[in-house]
Amino acid sequence: MTDRPQASARALDGELLGRLDRRRPGLLVGSLASGVLVLVFFYCWGYQIANGIGVTGINRPVFWGFYIINFVFWIGISHAGTLISAILRVTKAEWRRPVTRSAEAITLFALAIGGLFPLIHLGRVAIFYYMIPYPNSRMLWPNFRSPLVWDIAAITTYIIGSALYLFLPLIPDAAVMRDRAAAGLKKRFYAVLALGWRGTAQQWHSLEWGIRILAVAIIPVAVSVHTIVSWDFAMTQTPGWKSTIFGPYFVVGAIFSGIAVLMIAMALLRRGLALERFLTDRVFNNLGLLFVTMSLVWGYFTFAEHLTVWYSGDLFEKLVHHVLLHGDFAVPFWTMVVVNLVIPVAVLSFPRGRRPLPTALVGCGVLVGMWLERFLIVVPALSTPRLAYSIGDYMPSWVELGIMIGAVGVFACLYFTFTQLLPIVSVWEMREGWRHAVSGGESGQPSEAAPTSAAASPAAGGGAA
Amino acid sequence: MTAAAQDHLVEAAFESVEDVRSAVEAALDSGVAASQIEVRSPAPLEEGELPLAKPKSRVLLFALSGAVLGGLTAFGLAAGTALAYPLPTGGMSIVAGPPVGVVTYEGTALGLIIMTVLRVLWEGGLLPGRAIRSGRGRPSDFDRHVAEGRLVLRIHGLTESGAEELRELCRPRTVALG
């Protein structure tokens, strides 16, 4: 009775390794193409450093522009991975297994880019380290009352946590890569990453403990990160920002946009690496349900946010509200509502909508929508200050656009490279899942991670030698 | 028996846990101590799958102490430095509770995470310069089998004859033997 699942697991194992072994020229092309954007990114940033922050379109009163929008956007994206994978791990959702690695990688890279934007944004980036607490000749420590310093604390924690959270489960897979690689540079690279992982019982035991603790610890960190990002706005007196709802609103928005990226990345990986057998329809279905839920929650928050302003008599709040809903920002605002709420709900409510292609397309829309949301948080509030005389406008410069597009390139490049170098699907977690399926098979019910098609599929993937 | 005679090693790769279990059981039956047996698996084994003692871990303890350490450090940074170099704030508090709380919170989490990982690496012998007890973490040609998804059974400290005996025991279900 155990033979068949056992055999199919073997087959799948072989197939997965085969998929990961196969070099995809598309990936290389992608890396190179995005590498060009990386150059654009650094050229624009270098140009800005050389010439001054004035090469941007920001002005008085719109002191924050694309950089802060992108900062919030990328930090939001970063909630794709760590938070989602942690929640799934903590809740022991079996269908997480093929998802976690790609999600965590998204987190790390998005976070690295997101964390770069505040630096890009600085007027004097050369002395950014003034914000870092360390004993110095200035006899001055950072001002811990500033939400920006909370940001630094939170993002530092989050980026270290995410990196470790990505790295820890990667060790066994690095060992797999090491042991399957021929001797040489490649092997040495994986050997360094694997740190001497052998897969002993003690190692597995400690690792499981570690992952369990990290998963629990990273959730409140992730929540705090985006809450604190929201406090960069909500702690001010600025009409349109001063809102108690911002913390949870941002967290929800972050998870929402994170899932959107995850959906896109998984659809691409599934297609590009032919991982249909692992990133199954069921995974997409489950993620799609989560997605539409977040869309609804986001919609609820948006409604609550604007309802309270609309109902209040506050002159200045109403002004911001006015330019958003009816004024200069009405087009982006209503676009945002459509792509973030109307379309996701319309598409994802149906099982057929929760398939890879539709979810990825919806995800693209949501990405645009969530970017617009950040834009609509930052710019309208700043451009309509209390004293109407200073009302302003904002048009980004080519440098800001270049850095924004370049950042996408940096992300893609990192992600492509990562995919090329390391298993984008966690091998050992899949194996663990199949083992569960094997043992769970005793009751005749294949567990979630066990591909339902596995039984029917011939062991064409080939057993190992 | 001399010491030299007792450093023989048997390595065997298996496709399934069941195979390993029967091999381990056979080995134990043949008088090999549990401490001589090392199983390398491509994925974590569940408790009781093998008739071996469960490994011990103090990750949680270290995680909690890391949290305390991190929290105290962050608190010291946020509150202590402000007091050490007080700047005029125009009547606002120099050390304000909530901001210190936020920073302390993040510090706590950071300390916890870092200590957790360090402890995991420590216990797994993954830190540079530290290996687990006698040969347990050494590389082996059989690691390749682990990478391919098989399990590897390693029995240390055998005499030559004992090793041969064990090889025979394993042979029926094994994929590779050495």
Place this chain on the structure above:
Amino acid sequence: MSSGNGKRGEPRVTIGRRDFFKVYAAAGVAVLQGCRRRDQELIESPARRSTALPGASVWRRSICEQCGAGCEIEVRTVDRLAKKIEGLPSGFVNRGGVCALGHSALQELYHPDRVTEPMRRGSSGELEPVSWEEALETAATAIAAAPDATTIVAGAPSGPLLGLWRRFAATVGTPPPVHWQPADALVEREAARLAFGESTRPAYDLARSDYVVSVGAPLLDRWRSPVHFGAAWAELTADRRGKLVQVEARHSLTAANADGWLPVRPGSEGFFARGLAGLLLGSGTVGQEGRSAYEALYPEAPPDLAATVERCGIDADRIERLAAELASARRPLVMVGGSALEGENGVAAGAAALALNLLLGAVGRVGGVFAGVDFGFEERLAGDATAALPPAALADRLAGDGDSGVLVVSEADPLHGVPGLEAGFERAGTVIACSAFFDDTTLRADVVLPVQTDLERFQAVEPDPVRGVPALLIASPTVAPRGEARHPGDVALALAAAAGRALPWPGFQEAVESALSDAFTATRAAGDDASDPAALPASLIAGALNARQFVRRTTDAGGLLGTEELRRAPTRLPRDGGNDMPSVLPDPAARAAPVGPAGVESFTLIPFESLKLGDGRGANRPWLQELPDPLSTVMWGTWAEVATEDADRLGIQTGDIVRLTGTVAEIELPAMVLPTVRPGSVGVPVGGGHADYGRYARGRGVNVNALLDTDRRVAGAGAFARGDLRVRVERLRRPRRSERPVIYGRGLRQAEEIPVGWAPHVGGKA
């Protein structure tokens, strides 16, 4: 830097202060009489080395010559560089205040594109640096060759410097200089001559009045002395004591601050004054004396209310309310100036407005109008030279097709003020420009003689008689001149000498001192006889033993300051006094029809001087270019003020490029749609569109003066008429990015769409 011809240690009396200055400037120690250190109130002796420590502030008194107001200032200098201008708290006119233009004199002084060496147009057609001797010789040769064909244009305000140019003209044998001055100043003098019998700009006792009607006078904008009038306005309106009502087509800064604004139809100001007189006469509150004085000047009955309403475009009840309030005021006062005087009927309009003061009994009364009096130092330096010519005389001199002869332009930019003169300049044989900048006129010059700016020069200024008290203000240079720049007076004297007709003084300072000395002698001689025009009030020379002591005391004290006792009423000359005074004032109703294209899009153009750029003088200072105009909030450019109502009809939005077509030219500029503009009029500030004038002015904005027709004159005043010009307004396009007006209050357009009221909160007390 001059090596100086005096030697240190020589007896002081034989060396002028200017020589001393040269000596010490060369020695690297700028020490001047009249300077004082703030911390010890020390008048430093020129015989000793400076005690000014490096980096220490030294405050020097000076006079602002940015306009003719004559504000006294103190200049903070550190290490011989001027740092900051402040109003002298005891300032004769300004009482500690300075205006935006005054502050910016520093940027004129230190402008990176100053002309600091003499230049001459070489064989290549380019201006090349030459020595002063060569430049003067070239210029003097041209003048001496044809003195009759030489036209001098002097831009200095009335006072000693203009007197010197007049003397120059008389000595060298050229026609009298053309005094390049604002049209409304000239017209105002003529109107005052007609109404009050004295050809000076009247003094208004605004501060002590309780109801002021200003007919077009932009007293809080850029007119005569904004600092003086600003302070006087503050006193007038303090605690809501008095009121200011502005009768002006444009919503100027004055109109914006006035308690009432009557936007009369442009060009109808004189008619309005007559109509107001009619209401006052009918009210029965006017005294018999005023009535007869007025009716003697205007025997014809004034227009009735209906005619006034019809002609001026103001509701009857507003005019009636104004008349009633004016009639019931204790110390009413009527002022006139600005755009009211710039139409072809400007003199008649000005006289009609000023005559209201006769009707109201405001002439010579506290809180009323006084004569604009001075010490006559222009005449004292001019000697018996003929009076200067009005600006329009320049157009007459340049008329025809022949060679325009030699043009000497000193501190004036006629080609920017009246671009229509360009053809005449092109036909000129030689153009000699005494200028600190390559302005539009200097660009055409064959010889450029660099002149010093305010703070570099010895100053002797008769301030605008806004206070009705005469004064002569004198100040020593504050800083060393840049490059080889010279005092324009010294340049005139050097030119005369080079032409072989030397004047009796080596320099401008000596000329002024000589005039002071002569005045002392004349005053001594006149004794108690006050009728001698050459004599000063006796009290001013009291205590001086001899002329030399008087001169020294006067220059040390910073000039001659008259006292309140010298204030007097203007004297209406007897009608049969054998002068050229008309017995009856011209009727402002008789007015030529406005010229220009007709049709629905025909607007009356109101060119005005913004407080930023003035007549264009301020255009080369970055501080002023970047100063938002207080009403339109525009920086760095020229704009057209269009009424909301007109804009809606023509589909014009703020920022749209519009074309204004006049009779002789057209200009394109961005529109500012403002709710304060009188429909049917379009306001455009002058001062933009310089061909050069330094990097901050070059090509910035457009020059609305290009629309002026040089054939149109203010009747009887010899001034170009820039009022009453009709233009066609067309919307051309949305602006390209680089054409958009630079608006400081950018969001105000959006704010209009706000459905709720919008204003800063009234909060609790601090």
Place this chain on the structure above:
Amino acid sequence: MTRWGMAIDLDRCTGCEACVVACAAENNIQTVGEEQAREGRAMHWLRIERYYEGEFPDVRTRFMPVLCQQCGAAPCEPVCPVYATYHNPEGLNAMVYGRCIGTRFCANNCPYTVRVFNWFDAEFPAPLDSQLNPDVSVRPGGVMEKCTFCVQRIQAGKDEAAQEDREVADGDVKTACQQSCPTKAIAFGDLDDPDSEVSRWAESPRAFSLLGDLDTRPGVVYLSGTEWREPAE
């Protein structure tokens, strides 16, 4: 203890902007040029806000000079991560240019929008730089700045008083804007001294704080005989 404060009588302000230029001259404020000004980057520390009331021909224009209000409870201060803006013991919101890294957070949290930013390094083509006030630094690009209440003049006033061995008297310190105001619409001095001119003005029944309900406790008091409540444009 001194608490520097300013009172501005709006009924006296004509909007002539002499103060704006005086401020630029005193404080080495760079002019940014046409292109930058068009982008909304003009750097005036003091601006004259213009508001309209009513419609033609009964339209009224009102002016309000707005500068850093030197708040007692300044929203800009706590948000700066590097203490580049902090509270001076005499009630000024001091800017320490050297510390500023240019996050511009302070400017966003200023309800009066009075902070300006050096988008580029300042340019003063020679010899315009001869005019620069040696008591005031020229700010580098990437740094926030704003009205300082002419802190260099405050310091000079204190130095002078110390030299003469006396306390700083009311009127010893004049800000640049105050000094050049033709209508004397600005008073400056110690708000903690009940006899100072500024304190007396602040006691006026016409006195109010700009956006007073935010309770930023501004050091600038406005005086106006009419309430600023009507819809303005």
